[in-house]
Amino acid sequence: MKRSSWVMLQLAVVAVGIWFGVWVFRAVTM
Amino acid sequence: MTIPSAPISLRKTAVMLGSLALVTASLTALFLGMRAVMDIGGACASGGPYVPVRPCPSGVPLVMVGGIWIGMIMAAVYASTNAGTGIPSFAGLFWPGLFMSLGWNFLDYAFDPPGGGGIVWGWLIPGAIFMAMGGIPLAWVLRSLGKPGGGDVRSLLAPPGGRVVARMVRGVRAGAAASPGGGVVEELERLDALRRSGAVDDEEYRLAKRRLLGGGG
Numbered sequence: 001m002k003r004s005s006w007v008m009l010q011l012a013v014v015a016v017g018i019w020f021g022v023w024v025f026r027a028v029t030m
Numbered sequence: 031m032t033i034p035s036a037p038i039s040l041r042k043t044a045v046m047l048g049s050l051a052l053v054t055a056s057l058t059a060l061f062l063g064m065r066a067v068m069d070i071g072g073a074c075a076s077g078g079p080y081v082p083v084r085p086c087p088s089g090v091p092l093v094m095v096g097g098i099w100i101g102m103i104m105a106a107v108y109a110s111t112n113a114g115t116g117i118p119s120f121a122g123l124f125w126p127g128l129f130m131s132l133g134w135n136f137l138d139y140a141f142d143p144p145g146g147g148g149i150v151w152g153w154l155i156p157g158a159i160f161m162a163m164g165g166i167p168l169a170w171v172l173r174s175l176g177k178p179g180g181g182d183v184r185s186l187l188a189p190p191g192g193r194v195v196a197r198m199v200r201g202v203r204a205g206a207a208a209s210p211g212g213g214v215v216e217e218l219e220r221l222d223a224l225r226r227s228g229a230v231d232d233e234e235y236r237l238a239k240r241r242l243l244g245g246g247g
Contacts, residue, residue: 006117010050014120017051021058029066029089 038115046117049107053124056101061131063093068139072153101128126168133160217242 038046066087067074074086101124109121136157140150218239225235 003118010047010118010120013047013051014054017054018058020051021055022062024055025059025062025093028093029063029087 038117042111042115046108046111046115049104049111050120052104053101053108056097056104057124057127057131059093059097060101060128061135063090063097064132064135065139066090067094068135068153069144071144072139122171122174123168126164126171129160129164130168133157133164136160214242 067090070084070087074084074090076086076091105121105124109119112119112121133156136153140153140157143150143153221230221235221238221242224230225232230238
């Protein structure tokens with residue numbers, strides 16, 4: 001796999017992580 | 031450019047990406063948790079024998095403590111699974127991400143405090159410190175990205191002093207590679223083994239060692 005593909009894949013994972021963090025925060029604090 | 035290193039297993043890839051997602055989720059939760067606390071004045075308390083004046087917003091202490099621990103553990107998991115694979119590492123961004131996001135909160139609330147009024151210096155100063163703590167390593171990380179091998183975890187995570195150690199290790203490795211019969215270290219180890227077995231006496235050992243280390247004699 002290309003180096004740039006790894007970077008893009010990991011950036012997508014970071015985006016999912018941010019969404020998940022917001023979801024967890026809302027779930028725990030509501 | 032393709033990654034030249036050994037292929038990474040699917041399981042290891044899943045662990046690496048999962049830990050990256052959890053690090054990001056932890057940083058996000060810490061960012062939001064800090065904002066929730068700052069919304070009520072910047073401090074809160076839960077439990078204890080007294081009734082706190084400002085109880086914490088429900089669930090926030092759990093989020094903060096959980097975020098710190100899960101984030102640290104997952105950062106270590108990510109760095110260890112990524113190391114040596116040749117896959118570009120995001121590990122060098124964790125520290126700047128933590129400090130600059132929290133620093134942003136301090137600055138944001140310092141200039142625009144929830145209760146109104148002027149600049150809150152008690153938040154402005156930590157904000158500036160946090161931004162520097164995150165920004166200086168970030169500049170360093172970004173600068174190293176363009177260099178060959180700059181994307182790898184060792185160069186991203188190593189503190190400046192680590193470069194000297196890395197250079198020494200490279201030197202020893204190069205020395206070992208240059209002498210096909212084994213490096214000086216191996217020779218010294220072999221010599222020491224001979225002395226311990228009694229095949230070489232102390233005087234001979236000293237002499238051979240001096241010769242090995244290039245001291246002549």
